[in-house]
Amino acid sequence: MTITQPTTQPDTDQAPTALDAARADLRGRLLADGVLLDLGSPGLYGRTGVFERVYAAVDAAAVRSQADLDADVLRFPPVEPLAAFERTDYIASFPDLAAAVSGFTGDDRAHRALLAARDRGERWESFLEPADLMLTPAVCHPVYGLIGDVVPAGGRNLDVLGDSFRREPSLDPMRLQAFHMHEFVHVGTPASARAHRDDRIPGMRALLESFGLGIDVVPANDPFFGRVGQVLARNQVEQSLKFEFVTHVYGPDLPETAISSANLHEDHFGTSFGLRTEDGAVAHSACLAFGLERITIALFALHGTAPDRWDGDVRAALGL
Numbered sequence: 001m002t003i004t005q006p007t008t009q010p011d012t013d014q015a016p017t018a019l020d021a022a023r024a025d026l027r028g029r030l031l032a033d034g035v036l037l038d039l040g041s042p043g044l045y046g047r048t049g050v051f052e053r054v055y056a057a058v059d060a061a062a063v064r065s066q067a068d069l070d071a072d073v074l075r076f077p078p079v080e081p082l083a084a085f086e087r088t089d090y091i092a093s094f095p096d097l098a099a100a101v102s103g104f105t106g107d108d109r110a111h112r113a114l115l116a117a118r119d120r121g122e123r124w125e126s127f128l129e130p131a132d133l134m135l136t137p138a139v140c141h142p143v144y145g146l147i148g149d150v151v152p153a154g155g156r157n158l159d160v161l162g163d164s165f166r167r168e169p170s171l172d173p174m175r176l177q178a179f180h181m182h183e184f185v186h187v188g189t190p191a192s193a194r195a196h197r198d199d200r201i202p203g204m205r206a207l208l209e210s211f212g213l214g215i216d217v218v219p220a221n222d223p224f225f226g227r228v229g230q231v232l233a234r235n236q237v238e239q240s241l242k243f244e245f246v247t248h249v250y251g252p253d254l255p256e257t258a259i260s261s262a263n264l265h266e267d268h269f270g271t272s273f274g275l276r277t278e279d280g281a282v283a284h285s286a287c288l289a290f291g292l293e294r295i296t297i298a299l300f301a302l303h304g305t306a307p308d309r310w311d312g313d314v315r316a317a318l319g320l
């Protein structure tokens with residue numbers, strides 16, 4: 001089949017850095033080799049069979065590595081109700097990444113006005129109304145509203161795979177607007193949540209290394225928005241709340257990219273969703289997130305775009 005791809009144009013006229021060049025090079029290779037399809041908007045791709053084959057293998061290996069958790073499987077749509085989104089407080093920390101769904105609720109007259117604007121070549125989305133739905137930016141969000149007020153002794157383990165949307169358009173093929181995370185979430189006591197995060201870091205690292213990737217585990221420094229965000233960011237680093245599994249996708253001299261993370265939320269979700277442990281204390285939570293597209297693309301970057309020619313050990317680790 002011949003596939004005609006629109007071409008996404010860079011929206012900057014600044015001189016490209018070495019990192020920009022490396023990103024453009026990888027992106028070009030993934031498109032030229034038919035791994036990804038350009039949909040004409042930065043960070044939005046179609047995926048082909050070879051991508052799906054590796055992606056499915058990565059996901060299956062991630063699931064095998066967490067099998068001992070015996071986690072309850074939950075799957076959600078790519079959108080969440082505004083009320084649920086509100087309780088996560090995401091809009092306070094990352095307003096620039098959030099995105100809402102809107103829909104047309106007008107009458108015939110409003111429709112005619114929309115079409116007239118469209119005929120004039122104008123944008124017509126302003127004729128749509130907010131639909132009280134948000135695109136889910138982190139796949140564990142819907143979990144916290146569903147597990148009941150009291151978390152049973154021993155806590156709850158949840159296996160959540162789903163779509164994430166973050167409004168961060170980029171020509172870096174590692175930074176997508178629409179992607180998937182497989183998260184292994186624990187809700188329980190302060191000690192069990194911390195143990196969930198800490199005790200599983202070595203295993204996650206070993207899994208990613210078994211794919212041939214060089215991994216560093218580093219404290220995360222998330223880009224919390226605005227001035228209040230600076231305080232949150234400092235808090236995250238000082239309290240070592242979140243760790244990232246980073247790898248050199250663009251060579252040893254350029255910055256590493258996070259392909260997974262291990263995040264302790266402390267009582268953040270417990271407080272906003274009213275979750276308690278059996279002793280009446282506020283529940284704590286933690287999640288391990290595998291960034292499925294990032295791991296997959298890191299593998300293509302390192303091993304090339306023909307998985308049948310990958311090293312036998314790597315293929316064995318992935319079950320390919």
Ligand code: ATP
Binds near residue numbers: 168259260
């Ligand atoms: P970064 O610091 O690179 O923006 P993050 O800290 O925002 O990453 P998390 O919120 O921890 O990422 O999300 C969990 C995982 O989801 C990340 O480790 C990464 O693998 C993946 N991920 C996050 N943002 C993107 C994106 N824009 N495109 C593709 N994968 C992503």
Ligand code: ZN
Binds near residue numbers: 141287289
């Ligand atoms: Zn999470």
Ligand code: MG
């Ligand atoms: Mg981010």
